[in-house]
Amino acid sequence: MANPSLLILAGDGIGPEVMAEVKKIIGWFGTRRGVTFDVSEDLVGGCAYDAHGTPLTDATMAKAQEVDAVLLGAVGGPKYDSLDFSVKPERGLLRLRKEMDLYANLRPAQCFDALADFSSLKKDVVAGLDIMIVRELTSGVYFGEPRGIFTEGNERVGINTQRYTESEIARVSRSAFELARKRNNKVCSMEKANVMESGVLWRQVVQEVHDREYPDVELSHMYADAGAMQLTRWPKQFDVIVTDNLFGDLLSDLAAMLTGSLGMLPSASLGAPMANGRPKALYEPVHGSAPDIAGQGKANPIACILSFAMALRYSFDMGEDATRVEKAVEKVLADGLRTADLMGPEGGSPVSTSAMGDAIIAA
Numbered sequence: 001m002a003n004p005s006l007l008i009l010a011g012d013g014i015g016p017e018v019m020a021e022v023k024k025i026i027g028w029f030g031t032r033r034g035v036t037f038d039v040s041e042d043l044v045g046g047c048a049y050d051a052h053g054t055p056l057t058d059a060t061m062a063k064a065q066e067v068d069a070v071l072l073g074a075v076g077g078p079k080y081d082s083l084d085f086s087v088k089p090e091r092g093l094l095r096l097r098k099e100m101d102l103y104a105n106l107r108p109a110q111c112f113d114a115l116a117d118f119s120s121l122k123k124d125v126v127a128g129l130d131i132m133i134v135r136e137l138t139s140g141v142y143f144g145e146p147r148g149i150f151t152e153g154n155e156r157v158g159i160n161t162q163r164y165t166e167s168e169i170a171r172v173s174r175s176a177f178e179l180a181r182k183r184n185n186k187v188c189s190m191e192k193a194n195v196m197e198s199g200v201l202w203r204q205v206v207q208e209v210h211d212r213e214y215p216d217v218e219l220s221h222m223y224a225d226a227g228a229m230q231l232t233r234w235p236k237q238f239d240v241i242v243t244d245n246l247f248g249d250l251l252s253d254l255a256a257m258l259t260g261s262l263g264m265l266p267s268a269s270l271g272a273p274m275a276n277g278r279p280k281a282l283y284e285p286v287h288g289s290a291p292d293i294a295g296q297g298k299a300n301p302i303a304c305i306l307s308f309a310m311a312l313r314y315s316f317d318m319g320e321d322a323t324r325v326e327k328a329v330e331k332v333l334a335d336g337l338r339t340a341d342l343m344g345p346e347g348g349s350p351v352s353t354s355a356m357g358d359a360i361i362a363a
């Protein structure tokens with residue numbers, strides 16, 4: 001069987017710094033576990049613009065379509081702020097998402113016990129929390145037509161349209177049900193079927209896909225406003241949540257911050273199944289290029305490392321190895337190791353990006 005293939009696009013700012021730690025872990029898998037990844041590396045974002053005059057070349061795009069998974073660091077930085085919109089670093093990432101048609105955005109909210117004090121919620125509400133929000137990423141109110149600012153009579157009117165087709169709802173709900181089968185077999189779907197037609201259709205289609213293809217998964221429905229309330233009241237009642245683009249935007253940020261620092265949060269964006277049965281996939285930390293700390297060895301590599309763990313689980317069928325990486329992260333945190341972003345106002349002595357990576361490997 002061919003080796004699993006991975007395209008690394010480290011990008012800008014702290015991207016290359018946090019990615020260096022992932023590369024060490026990939027090396028560890030080769031020497032200690034006998035798992036060799038076919039890794040190729042390329043440019044995306046500002047560094048690609050510097051080299052080629054575009055934030056993503058056609059060749060890189062083609063490569064991304066071929067590999068089992070893409071792992072991305074971060075793009076952008078103040079150096080590129082004045083660039084024309086068409087060549088901005090972020091456009092490289094948007095092109096990847098669009099051309100790979102990555103319609104399911106997975107954002108886990110996972111609370112490591114050692115960091116439970118970081119949450120704004122009570123410790124027992126978040127300790128051990130491990131939920132996954134699946135956000136529809138390519139449709140809904142962000143894309144629906146008509147949209148724009150028009151003149152009506154003697155005033156302006158701003159219009160956006162929430163629009164979902166049956167097939168768009170069905171495919172993202174399949175992503176959620178597939179995930180649930182790899183986790184705790186439980187999905188909660190959120191919409192506003194009480195006030196929105198798209199919500200009514202959403203609820204129907206999710207239920208139909210469930211009854212037809214995933215009757216073994218436990219499915220519930222909740223209005224998104226009630227969902228927001230329940231997420232802060234008792235988040236551990238959920239496992240997988242599936243929702244549309246707009247509600248997912250809000251709910252995934254909310255859920256993410258139940259657990260602490262931006263430097264801890266991984267994500268995956270999945271598309272249609274490829275010939276090997278696994279979805280097209282791009283994994284990346286939630287955080288950006290963090291220009292304020294770039295080049296100083298201060299960045300927390302855990303978000304990027306956990307993104308790689310997600311790749312192991314969802315693209316490479318290496319769930320046990322994903323857990324191995326996550327447990328190592330848990331251990332170093334329990335041992336008290338902290339990068340600067342994980343220190344409270346009382347301070348302490350933070351470890352560097354590479355010291356954190358080394359400790360995770362040792363663990």
Ligand code: ATP
Nearest residue numbers: 076262263287288289290291292293299300301341
């Ligand atoms: P973008 O527009 O690229 O999303 P942003 O300004 O919204 O960028 P980040 O670049 O993620 O957000 O940075 C926000 C803050 O969080 C910064 O102060 C940054 O230093 C900090 N930060 C982000 N990622 C990390 C990390 N991995 N480790 C430590 N601090 C981080």
Ligand code: MG
Nearest residue numbers: 286287288289
């Ligand atoms: Mg941002």
